[in-house]
Amino acid sequence: MKRFFALFQIPASVMEDWKKNTKPDEMKAAGEKMMREWEKWTKAHDKSLVERGAPLGKTKRVTSSGIADIRNDLNWYSIVEAESHDAAARLFLDNPHLQIPQAFIEVMEIPPLPKM
Numbered sequence: 001m002k003r004f005f006a007l008f009q010i011p012a013s014v015m016e017d018w019k020k021n022t023k024p025d026e027m028k029a030a031g032e033k034m035m036r037e038w039e040k041w042t043k044a045h046d047k048s049l050v051e052r053g054a055p056l057g058k059t060k061r062v063t064s065s066g067i068a069d070i071r072n073d074l075n076w077y078s079i080v081e082a083e084s085h086d087a088a089a090r091l092f093l094d095n096p097h098l099q100i101p102q103a104f105i106e107v108m109e110i111p112p113l114p115k116m
Contacts, residue, residue: 006084037096
């Protein structure tokens, strides 16, 4: 089995609009619904999940010029095992993250490190 890194993304502008235009009680209800659906999805794909993952927080960019706070579209990550890249990508077709407008998931193979 091969391992794959799944990177969940939502455009920052979509999140800003949602936070600005959604009432707190609606936001809470939507978050709770998403977590219930996420739990259901993880149970359905438990055998493929190597690491369930976690939300991603604020970002600092480090360059030769220094450190800066930045915003990006990154939201969550997971690691799965599958026979192929296509099989890994198919695992996410029914993921509740895709219910969020303009959200997407990128799936990348994690190749083994070369022996030194």
